[in-house]
Amino acid sequence: MTSEAVMKLSPIVPVIALESEEDALPLAKALLEGGINIMEITLRTPAGLKAIEVISKALPQMHVGAGTVLNASDFKDAVDHGAAFVFSPGISEELMQTSWELDVALIPGVATASEVMLAKNNGFEHCKLFPATLAGGFEILKAFGGPFPSMRFCPTGGVNLSNINDFLSLENVLCAGGSWIVPKQCMKEKDFKQITTLCIEAMQTIKGKI
Ligand SMILES: O=C[C@H](O)COP(=O)(O)O
Numbered sequence: 001m002t003s004e005a006v007m008k009l010s011p012i013v014p015v016i017a018l019e020s021e022e023d024a025l026p027l028a029k030a031l032l033e034g035g036i037n038i039m040e041i042t043l044r045t046p047a048g049l050k051a052i053e054v055i056s057k058a059l060p061q062m063h064v065g066a067g068t069v070l071n072a073s074d075f076k077d078a079v080d081h082g083a084a085f086v087f088s089p090g091i092s093e094e095l096m097q098t099s100w101e102l103d104v105a106l107i108p109g110v111a112t113a114s115e116v117m118l119a120k121n122n123g124f125e126h127c128k129l130f131p132a133t134l135a136g137g138f139e140i141l142k143a144f145g146g147p148f149p150s151m152r153f154c155p156t157g158g159v160n161l162s163n164i165n166d167f168l169s170l171e172n173v174l175c176a177g178g179s180w181i182v183p184k185q186c187m188k189e190k191d192f193k194q195i196t197t198l199c200i201e202a203m204q205t206i207k208g209k210i
């Protein structure tokens with residue numbers, strides 16, 4: 001799967017830090033029911049890799065990738081556990097090299113023009129903007145459109161329902177990532193129904209932007 005295809009799956013990319021692998025399947029099903037077919041499961045918690053494995057085996061209609069992939073070892077672990085693509089908060093030669101070696105899409109994180117140039121000059125034209133609002137949000141993405149018209153972004157970090165439509169209105173934004181769509185409280189209470197409701201509401205709010 002190409003990084004372009006990954007970023008065109010859904011306007012919302014849930015960024016998830018799972019505390020328990022048992023929550024993986026119910027959460028994936030709740031997101032699918034709510035119309036979201038992509039999950040970025042971060043490697044920030046020990047449950048992350050197992051969750052990727054469980055979902056990729058049981059639910060082929062859910063596109064599951066890894067987030068918080070910081071080096072080649074994380075990248076390989078994620079792919080060994082079934083990750084179809086990889087997101088990183090940053091960009092490095094090591095990550096790009098591993099993406100080529102494994103032939104698995106890498107969506108690196110960028111926050112400056114120099115990082116965009118590093119990505120672009122190595123053929124990575126689909127990037128995360130992280131941390132999106134702190135890095136300059138809507139305005140920096142608009143500015144990147146000048147020198148880098150072919151680049152496409154997934155802003156992540158500080159995105160929520162109140163600003164997602166601004167991001168998605170930009171030509172160089174294909175989707176936006178965030179944790180808000182999977183609230184910690186819902187996970188704590190295992191209220192997966194509420195997560196489906198939130199997804200449906202969010203998708204209705206951004207309708208017309210898709
Ligand atoms: O580290 C943060 C995640 O990448 C997503 O950011 P968020 O919690 O502001 O949505």
Ligand SMILES: CC(=O)C(=O)O
Pocket residue numbers: 042067068069087088089109128130156
């Ligand atoms: C923040 C982010 O993009 C990541 O953890 O992959």
